[in-house]
Amino acid sequence: xxxxxxxxxxxxxxFGFYFQAVTRLLGEPGRFFEExxxxxxxxxxxxxxxxxxxxxxxxxxxxxxxRPLLMAGIFLVNAVGMPFITAGISLMVITMAIxxxxxxxxxxxxxxxxxxxxxxxxxxxxxxxxxxxxKWILIAKGMVRGCGLRWRQAILIIVFSVCILVxxxxxxxx
Numbered sequence: 001x002x003x004x005x006x007x008x009x010x011x012x013x014x015f016g017f018y019f020q021a022v023t024r025l026l027g028e029p030g031r032f033f034e035e036x037x038x039x040x041x042x043x044x045x046x047x048x049x050x051x052x053x054x055x056x057x058x059x060x061x062x063x064x065x066x067r068p069l070l071m072a073g074i075f076l077v078n079a080v081g082m083p084f085i086t087a088g089i090s091l092m093v094i095t096m097a098i099x100x101x102x103x104x105x106x107x108x109x110x111x112x113x114x115x116x117x118x119x120x121x122x123x124x125x126x127x128x129x130x131x132x133x134x135k136w137i138l139i140a141k142g143m144v145r146g147c148g149l150r151w152r153q154a155i156l157i158i159v160f161s162v163c164i165l166v167x168x169x170x171x172x173x174x
Contacts, residue, residue: 013047021048025117029138033110033146040105045112052116053079059123079119083111090161094149097160102147110142136162 021044024032057075065071087108094102114135122131136158143154 013044015051017044018048018051021113022117022120025113025138030141030145032113033142033144036106036109036142036146038106040103040109042105042108045105045109049080049083049112049116052119056119056123062123063125079115083115084108086161086165087111089164090143090157093157093160093164097157098149098153100149102149106147107143110139110146114138114142 021032053076056079057072060075061068061072087104087110090111091102091104091107094100094107117138118131118135122128122135140151140154140158143149143157144151149157
């Protein structure tokens with residue numbers, strides 16, 4: 001009998017769920033994403049992402065910054081906001097390139113859980129070179145196991161999404 005990843009019927013976040021999710025994402029991420037509920041809500045994924053983002057923000061501030069409060073705000077907004085943005089871009093790519101329907105809540109859950117678990121280590125200097133590829137591997141695995149895409153589709157969606165994101169930020173810098 002498999003153990004469901006949800007803790008309540010109304011998608012309410014608990015710390016018990018948080019630690020269970022971290023353990024399962026580290027130990028068996030494919031199975032974790034496979035067992036995402038069909039009607040994924042936003043509560044548990046957002047709660048997971050928020051707790052990981054708060055930890056990431058606090059841990060990042062252990063390094064010296066001139067304006068720590070400003071940096072804390074930037075770290076927190078970036079950590080919480082980027083999964084929403086990248087999930088939205090990926091949903092657009094999935095819809096336009098493949099024509100498959102994937103619920104945004106389900107895709108956001110994949111991005112939130114994959115990002116959240118990698119945030120726990122990505123604050124360590126130079127570890128970004130390991131955590132960023134790990135995050136994208138987890139997202140691809142989540143797209144395959146949790147959203148019903150094939151590996152090739154997931155990889156192409158990620159590549160296109162990253163390219164669109166880079167072009168978007170490049171256009172803002174011009």
